[in-house]
Amino acid sequence: MGWFSWFWDMLSFLGLNNKTGKILFLGLDNAGKTTLLGKLSTDQVHQHRPTFHPNVEELTLGGIKLKTIDMGGHIQARRLWKDYFTKVDGVVFLVDAANGERFEEAKKELDMLLQTEELAKTPFVILGNKIDLPNAISEPGLVQVMGLTGLLTGKQTKVAPGSGVRPLEVYMCSVVKKVGYGDAFRWLSQYLQNA
Secondary structure, X not given: OOHHHHHXXXXXHOOOOOEEEEEEEXXXXXOOHHHHHHXXXXXXXXXXXXXXXXXXXXXXXXXXXXXXXXXXXXXXXXXXXXXXXXXXXXXXXXXXXXXXXXXXXXXXXXXXXHOOHHHOOOOEEEEEEOOOOOOOOOHHXXXXXXXXXXXXXXXXXXXOOOOOOOOEEEEXXXXXXXXXXXXXXXXXXXXXXXX
C-alpha cells in the first residue's frame, strides 16, 4: 500500500469519511494546481500545459466526495474565477513558494479572494508549493509576504460554525514529492458537510 492510499485510509479511520464538498483550486499560473489535482485523482505526476478552461473532477478520497474545479491562473482565466464562487465549500489557493518574483502578484489575487463577499465564510487553505526547491520560502516567510500574519485560525483548532470567523490556514507542500498537502486536506475536510 502506497503512502497516498494509506493517507486516505487514515482519513476514513479518523471519521472524516462520508463528507462532501465543492473545492476550488485557485492560484497563479504554474503554482501546481493541475499537478495537485492529477496527483489526487490518479496518484501520478505529469507535465501539464497551462490550464485554459476549468477542469472539473469528481473524486472520492477516503470516503470524502469532492467536486474539484481547477481554474487556470493566467490573467485571462482569473477573470472567470468569480463565476465559480457560488456554493463553494472550500478554496485551495496554491502559491509557488520558490518564485519570489510573483509573491506580490499572488498576494494581490489572494487579497481579492479574501475580500469577496461570496467567499466571506468559505474556508481557505493556502498551499506554499514547491518546497523541494532550494530557493523556496519558509512557512513564516510565506505567511508574512502574503499578508496573513495574525489572520490564521490554527491547524489544531476548529473554527466554530456561526462564529463569524473564516477558517484560514497555510501549509507548505511539494506536490511532486508527496509532502504536506495531505495535512492541508485533512484540515479542510473538517469544514465539509456530512453526505
